[in-house]
Amino acid sequence: MTRMLGMRRPPLAVLALTLFTSFLLVAPLRPAPASAATPLTVAQAIATQDSSVATVRGYVVGQPTATSTVVTSGFPNDYALALADSPGTTATSQMVYVQVPTAFRSTFGLRTNPSLMGKQVDVTGTLSAYFSHPGLKDGTSFALAGTSGGGGGGTDPSIPPGYYDAATGRTGAALATALHGIIDGNQTLSYTQVWEALKVTDADPANANNVIEFYSGRSIAKSSNGGSVGQWNREHTWPQSHGDFGTTAGPGTDLHHLRPEDVTINSTRGNKDFDNGGSAVTNCTDCFTDADSFEPRDSVKGDLARGLMYMAVRYEGGDGFADLELNNTTNGSTPYLGKISVLLAWSAADPVSTAERTRNNLIYNSYQGNRNPFVDHPEYAEAIW
Ligand SMILES: [Ca+2]
Ligand SMILES: [Ca+2]
Secondary structure, eight states: OGGGTTOOOOOHHHHHHHHHHHHHHHGGGSOOOTTOSSOBOHHHHHHOOSSOEEEEEEEEEEEEEETTEEESSSOOOSSEEEEESSTTOOOGGGEEEEEOOGGGHHHHOTTTOGGGTTOEEEEEEEOOOBTTBSEEEEEEEEEEOOOOOGGGOSSOTTSOTTTTGGGTTOOHHHHHHHHHHHHOSOOOOOHHHHHHHHHHHTEETTEEEEEEOTTTOOEEETTOBSSSTTSEEEEESSOTTTTTOTTSSSGGGOTTTEEEEEHHHHHHHTTOEEOSOOEEETTEEEEEEOSSEEEOOGGGHHHHHHHHHHHHHHOBSOTTSOBOEEOSSOOSSSSEEOOHHHHHHHHHHSOOOHHHHHHHHHIIIIIISOOOHHHHOTTHHHHHO
16 A cells, blocks of 8 residues: 555546547547548448448559459459559458449540559449459549659659658769669569569550560560560560579569560570661561661660669679679670660650559569669669769
8 A cells, every 4th residue: 555655546537538538539540431531541441331432542453353353464344443552462352342334444444544553543432342342333433642652752653652762862873872772682583483474564455365575566475485486485685695694583584674575586686785776677666786786666765774774773793693784885795785875865765654664563562572763763864874
């Protein structure tokens, strides 16, 4: 008893006030009523399948095609979306399935608008099951939530907030060093796994059975992969011989620079550097080549350049591989690749597209856990080189 002499019991009124205050703090965490201005989170929408009408805010993470199946590319039609509270979510239990009514299919269907992947949207509809899964049906309003990438900056809302904080305010070698620290230590694929990954990252948005060959632009069956004439294979846009990295897990299996390409065109490109000009390449519209260089079609020139810039910053002599560097000549078999002046011009002339952002997000979310900084921040190119 003596130890409690200095303590006083709180009066009953104070206890009551404390309980009431606690209630006030807890109450707003319950799902908001349908008429509230604040949208529901996806978690709240999943917990509120009571046929009420509500607005739900979430990131587009794919298209549901069955109760436990959400596809992230090769979208079969414009009929449905899966939303989640994080753009990186892959667990269907953390998604709400959204029916896309006819009136909204041309603007919010994934087959027509694959660039919606990773975007944050607000959808108003009825909270009830769709595909035998927590759902949102009979939508009356679809809109982009219009958020920015937070601390991540840039124009892609799916850039994780803070991802590029270490690079802020830096230029030149200091920027390259900061970016290396952000993107190294990534998960790696085996060379065999690259086949299946490319079927996803480079799928033809107009034909789920096909991939698009990078230089030629030709759509070809995913199943036609291999080493024979007429098939597609795994093109190292940074050639294996420029750093002698082969096809063990590392630069030789890094999806940020690997692309599907026709076997014959891949062979024509060989290990040449990139530069403008030469003679036309057979079956590769708007491609040119000469003895020591290759030029692809215009619409992939920027994609190509940004992939090679990633390689130069990602590989700095660690992990048992050579320090890959871009320079301004044609090199043959060295850890160097050119020409940087041409690549900078190509990156500027062919700005980042939504399809390119989608591919970057797929590699980040589904395969490697690292991003291409030059897709998220194309201005870093001129800041380094
Ligand atoms: Ca492009
Ligand atoms: Ca390097």
